[in-house]
Amino acid sequence: MALDVVDLRSFYASPLGHVARRTVGRVMLRLWPDCRRQRLLGLGYATPYLPLLGGEAERVIAFMPAAQGVVNWPSPGLSASALVEPTLLPLPTASIDRVLLVHALEETESPEDLLEEISRVLSPGGRLIVVVPNRRGLWARMDTTPFGHGRPFSRSQIEALMRRAMFSPEHWAEALYVPPLRRRLFMRSAMAWEKVGAGLSLPFAGVYVIDATKQFYRRAPLRATRRSFAFRPVLLPQAHPSSRLPRQDEAKMPAG
Template sequence: MTYDTVRIMLDEVRSADVFYDTSAGAGVVRLLARRLTARWPDLRGLNLLGLGYTAPFLSEWRDQSALTVAAHLGTVPDTMLHRHEADCVVSCSHLPFPDLSFDRILMVHALETAPSGRELLRSVWKVLRDNGKLILIVPNRRGLWALSDTTPYGQGTPYSQRQVRRLLQEGMFHVETCETALYPPLFPLLRSPRLSTAIERAGETVLPACGGVVILEAVKNLWGGVPLTVGKRTFSLRRRLVEAE
């Protein structure tokens, strides 16, 4: 992992930490948490892993799940771990958990800043149980939020729905649902819960592809294979002549 990669990840954590302490950040959590709890209403007895910056969202299930782990990607100083409510810091290419450890994995502010999205998803595939589920939230390339670098949703690489679907399929995941969310414009309208909720619901109907983020729920593809690299090869064939009696 290069110095620039570590710096980008650290800047992402800092910007997320500052953003979610604001009223606008609280508005984002309120809108997205409604989507998340609709997908996962009851996690009693299940192990939950959050990758990226997930502390504001994991609180929705912390009293339910049997185990909740919040993991940052990259290198974060110890003084920031307590402030971010993170349990550990992990590498994108290797998650320090046994295979098949978690029933649910939530990824927020993770894929778009990872040095290799394919490696990260492959590591996630290993630690997710065979009947487990993954929710991935990434900035939407077609949304307004990806155009502003004043929020964590304007950091890293945004994705279209087609791009992130393809990336998940290459990582041996099957996408069950895909939708966009976060329709209200930045800051002002998010401070009003009633108005921002009304705009969110209207956006789902009027502009279903133009939300600020893409939310996907996926399961493991247990029957898929790792694609082979196609290349030109030459073979030297030898003929062996056998004298018939």
């Protein structure tokens, strides 16, 4: 069952949601420190992170899956959010420079179709940040947060999936080493958990944060190849002597 947008909004309004936004957001800013003059699309439920990245972007829009629901964003001013079918985005081809994919890939029934559609709307050389639950992490094993819903991924699974969709993972990062418990002790020490986990490369981070580039290949034209033809004599069939027809003068001779 897909996550509801009301539950997602309630989570990010909670203290644990603030910890997740701050922790994952720091990783995103390290990967994309500058989005000036970029057309930025947030797909899934990316609105908690879009203000961190899109402050100086040329344009920022938020698309939310139909199965999830949509909320007005940003709250002041004109809305930049819309309800869409994730595999049929209402955008022209190569019209977006960067895509932020959060709470979407693990929820969709067809991850490959989703990534292929994102590749379509991305410009050549466009970049994509994907945030997915780590199947070995504690956050994927507890359904008290949005990261505990849907399908978690291993590193090899997400890498193979992205390469099949013509994306080249450039940078890998992990976040949310802190246990997903709503206790003040853990939430106050969240940054310490992140430093220790990242420094020791511990395997139980809550999410993977991948920065990938859209691959662009130019098809090489096919060269015409010369073929040599060997002409061989054709053997014509010959009639058997017994079946040879009489010549015209033989036919006129009387029988003796």
